[in-house]
Amino acid sequence: MPNSEKFAIVTGASTGIGYELAKRCAAEGYDLLIAADEQQIEQSAETLRAFGADVRAVEVDLATRDGVEKLYAAVGGRSIDVLIANAGRGLGRGFLDQDVKEATRVVDTNISGTLWLIHKVGNDMRGRNKGRILITGSIAGFMPGSFQAVYNGTKAFLNSFSFALREELKDTEVTVTCLMPGATETDFFRRADMLDTDVGTTEKDDPTKVADDGFNAMMRGDGDVVSGLKNKMQSAAANITPSSVLAGQHRKLSEPGTAKN
Template identity: 60%
Template sequence: MTDPTPLETVRPLAVVTGASSGIGYELARLLAEDGYDLVIAADRPLAEAVQGLEAAGSRVRAVQGDLATEEGVQALYTEIDNRPVDVLAANAGQGLGQGFLDQSFDDILHVINTNISGTVRLAQLVGRDMRERDGGRILFTGSIAGLMPGSFQAVYNASKAFVDSFSFALRNELKDTGVIVTCLMPGVTDTDFFERAGLMDTEVGQGEHKMDPAKVAKIGYEALKRGDGDVVAGFKNKMQAAMAAVTPQSVLAEQHRKMAEPGGAER
């Protein structure tokens, strides 16, 4: 009599980046509650997240590393250990406030390499495995920020425009396979994003009307399970996205300036 299949290969596996807090943690929690084992990653300590996710019923492996680097992405991919990935939630992202000419170029590159290069590299590694077995789901955390010029967040908004566009294109490329691609497009969400991006002295950073990350994650997760191509989280954000489609770029840039210009919260 042969040994039964090891228990760890029976449960579906999800990989979630940017999972230490915010939307990423809430996505991981929803997956844990749905019976997924997890491989989570972030550039900050993950012990607290692991504890919460294990309490939700998941078996969790954690990788603390910089997904802006090839080494960080490869370390995460190695931790998957050849298990089939049923869900990839590519959520890791980095913001950056202030005027473009006043920013450190190292900081600029870190935003580009986190939001674009690392995201694309991980999606290719995991996506190829999914295509080979003709199954899997990928959720990208884009943003409605990608629909408008981001004055005083120029690199961040441009990076999210890339993620939004890339997600739509990849979905089309994979439409005749069993791999589903969904783009979650949040607006302003109540996470530590604004503090890490140096936006706390701005109108958007100090604004009180931020969405609950748990609600944003649930909207994205349900869209992924339905197989939707994209979803904008929240009615107000849906209206903003619709307006962005018909508003001149110069007007959108000026509107964004009022939200993100340093010192704007004091005016």
């Protein structure tokens, strides 16, 4: 049975930023439907129930249309107040050295699955003329991602898409916010096989702080938020720096073997 009139969906909620966003939702009195493609999602749900929320977990692959349909079916007809589209996947190494199936899965998770889910939920929200959507983009979307080329490309898409969708919905009560974090202390770099890189081994941002920045911006109805002063400066500089220079800078961070001891 629902414990609250407020209901939120959070994808990629098993760990990291997604889990922290789900935790913030639970603390704010939302019932939750959380999803991830790993069994850890069930343990995360159990922890979140301590806030008194009704929490349902779905282990599902959001890189597939069937996975999105399964998640949407789990809504059970409830009105969705908040959609946090956070599920994402990274992949390090040079593009030609990657398994192209894995590279394609990054696109399917970060872009295709996100679009399918937002299209479904967004139409529900527009029909009710009420709702908030938070999309996890990245400051990586501002720069060519040498040795992370596919991932950065997907984040550039999401950054752009979020502003376009926001403009399309500006005459409604549905808001769209893009959270743009920098490197954050999560399992991302291990999963992306980037623990031998500079960015994979240096100090990173706190996922709780990043999630709070994103949640607060969403509740204000802001168009975007770059979390952290250093990241704000980096994203601002990227807007006036030639792409060839940015690609070289990114190489120093993400090329295998650049890890500092």
